[in-house]
Amino acid sequence: MSVSFRHAGSFRALATALATIMASACVLGLPGSTGQAEAASAPRSYLVNARTPGQTKAAQAAAVKAGGQVVQSWPQIGVIVVRSTRPGYLNRLKAQRSRAVLSAGDARGISATERVTVGKPVTVSAPGRRVTATATRVGKTDPMARQQSHLTVDRATKAHAVTPGSSHVVVGVIDTGVDDRHPDLARNFSRADSVDCTNFGRPNTAAGAWRGKDSHGTHVAGTIAAARNGYGVTGVAPGVRVASLKVVNSIGESYPEYIVCAYMWAGARQLAVTNASLNMFDLWCGDLQIASPAMTSVRRAIDYAAGRRVVNVSSTGNSGADISWQRGESCQDPISVSRNVVHVTSVNAKGGLSEFASHGRSMTDIAAPGEQILSDAVGRRFERRSGTSQAAPQVAGTLALMKSRRPAASNATLVKTLKRTTKAVPVRTIGRECRGTVRSNSCTGFGQLDSFAAVKAI
Numbered sequence: 235m236s237v238s239f240r241h242a243g244s245f246r247a248l249a250t251a252l253a254t255i256m257a258s259a260c261v262l263g264l265p266g267s268t269g270q271a272e273a274a275s276a277p278r279s280y281l282v283n284a285r286t287p288g289q290t291k292a293a294q295a296a297a298v299k300a301g302g303q304v305v306q307s308w309p310q311i312g313v314i315v316v317r318s319t320r321p322g323y324l325n326r327l328k329a330q331r332s333r334a335v336l337s338a339g340d341a342r343g344i345s346a347t348e349r350v351t352v353g354k355p356v357t358v359s360a361p362g363r364r365v366t367a368t369a370t371r372v373g374k375t376d377p378m379a380r381q382q383s384h385l386t387v388d389r390a391t392k393a394h395a396v397t398p399g400s401s402h403v404v405v406g407v408i409d410t411g412v413d414d415r416h417p418d419l420a421r422n423f424s425r426a427d428s429v430d431c432t433n434f435g436r437p438n439t440a441a442g443a444w445r446g447k448d449s450h451g452t453h454v455a456g457t458i459a460a461a462r463n464g465y466g467v468t469g470v471a472p473g474v475r476v477a478s479l480k481v482v483n484s485i486g487e488s489y490p491e492y493i494v495c496a497y498m499w500a501g502a503r504q505l506a507v508t509n510a511s512l513n514m515f516d517l518w519c520g521d522l523q524i525a526s527p528a529m530t531s532v533r534r535a536i537d538y539a540a541g542r543r544v545v546n547v548s549s550t551g552n553s554g555a556d557i558s559w560q561r562g563e564s565c566q567d568p569i570s571v572s573r574n575v576v577h578v579t580s581v582n583a584k585g586g587l588s589e590f591a592s593h594g595r596s597m598t599d600i601a602a603p604g605e606q607i608l609s610d611a612v613g614r615r616f617e618r619r620s621g622t623s624q625a626a627p628q629v630a631g632t633l634a635l636m637k638s639r640r641p642a643a644s645n646a647t648l649v650k651t652l653k654r655t656t657k658a659v660p661v662r663t664i665g666r667e668c669r670g671t672v673r674s675n676s677c678t679g680f681g682q683l684d685s686f687a688a689v690k691a692i
Contacts (some may be wrong), residue, residue: 276345277319279305279434279491281531282327282338284312285372292334300326305434306491307355308498311534312336315435317346317493319664339527341490348433348483356437358502361426364525376418378616379468383583384603387688388628390470393635395687398462399473400638405630406500406544407455408510411446412478413612418460418467419452419476427477429499432484435491437499444478448486449611451478452510453619456610457627458634466616467609470631470685474638477505481512488512490528493545493569497535501542504654509630510540510548511623532568533623540574540619545637545645548629549622550579551592556596570597576633576649578626579678580604585657586665587677591622594676599649600656601678602628636692643692655688656681 280302285294290309298304301320308314316338320326327338385391402422411430414423430443446452455476460469479499481492485641493510500508539546548569557570569575580588581601586606587593604625611617629652636648643651658672658681668677 259306289334296332399471409451433496435495501539598679653680
């Protein structure tokens with residue numbers, strides 16, 4: 235079985251590198267901060283959290299006075315991305331004793347390699363988009379659709395008779411980038427809503443910057459919205475559009491400031507849904523001084539997007555383990571534990587939990603097929619992939635169909651309906667030690683996705 239693992243950043247090695255990291259980084263705003271000197275000469279990236287959004291300018295001034303350059307600022311949530319080559323930068327910032335600064339920390343634990351011309355922070359404009367319940371015309375059946383068993387299992391094909399989706403609905407793919415030149419995606423791709431966040435988390439909208447060499451993001455995008463145009467495969471929502479919110483750089487790394495950029499972009503652009511089939515927080519522990527500020531920044535960005543009526547979807551991961559210990563513990567993935575995210579795990583063709591699927595009570599909301607999913611790949615290609623990364627976009631696509639049919643529905647209504655209409659999977663058939671009932675258990679959450687039932691019920 236080919237498993238598409240969730241992308242992870244430099245903190246994958248956090249446990250083994252902990253001593254080195256803690257010796258080279260200090261953090262503001264946390265009990266027990268010792269103010270140890272940093273040994274830094276190469277550029278480093280820092281996240282500074284203002285105490286309140288209204289104090290962003292004051293926090294920014296303190297960051298600059300300490301020897302930093304503001305690369306990007308998000309005044310909506312009071313988060314600032316700072317670049318500095320000054321040794322002991324965080325100590326210098328702490329010495330400012332600014333009441334506007336809640337916390338600040340090294341965003342990565344390693345030197346930053348990006349090159350950026352520091353200017354005014356990028357301001358993201360709202361699109362002025364008005365979503366209507368008008369369905370988009372779709373063409374004839376795609377030749378490879380019969381090989382996409384998940385469309386039958388999810389009853390997505392049947393849902394298309396209710397609505398194939400509206401082109402006014404845009405789903406943000408937070409991933410490695412999307413090949414918008416693929417014939418399956420070209421018509422259903424929104425360039426205006428796409429962005430590259432891999433340069434210190436500063437939005438880059440240059441043509442094609444949203445693309446990536448890795449097919450992971452293109453595969454996810456095709457699963458969501460491959461056009462029904464007589465070519466290739468069919469998406470769960472073939473009438474909606476996707477946008478690429480690129481957060482994985484050319485060497486396969488993703489960092490907190492990238493993720494903040496993506497969710498802030500989604501909220502500012504008022505996208506309907508986001509799908510994040512990735513996880514760069516493998517061992518992020520709140521009691522580790524290096525991690526806490528970044529976790530705060532990411533949580534704020536997710537909550538901002540949700541407050542702008544963006545429904546956020548994420549895969550649970552491919553550890554094959556029960557990850558419910560994360561809830562309430564210090565070691566967490568901010569995306570996985572957020573209450574403003576729908577968490578999706580993977581099941582096989584028989585409804586059993588996939589061997590690789592991460593799961594857990596209160597950590598899993600819904601399940602969808604995630605094994606051998608056929609979708610688009612970079613360069614007009616197609617490929618099968620397995621992982622919770624392949625399950626999550628089916629849920630994102632279904633939510634896009636629901637949003638197409640009922641544009642005014644609140645996030646709470648959409649998610650409640652999605653969960654209420656799932657197919658109950660008997661716990662005994664899941665094949666894992668699952669706690670709970672068929673409608674609420676530690677393996678498949680509220681049950682297995684039923685796209686048709688969800689779209690019809692909204």
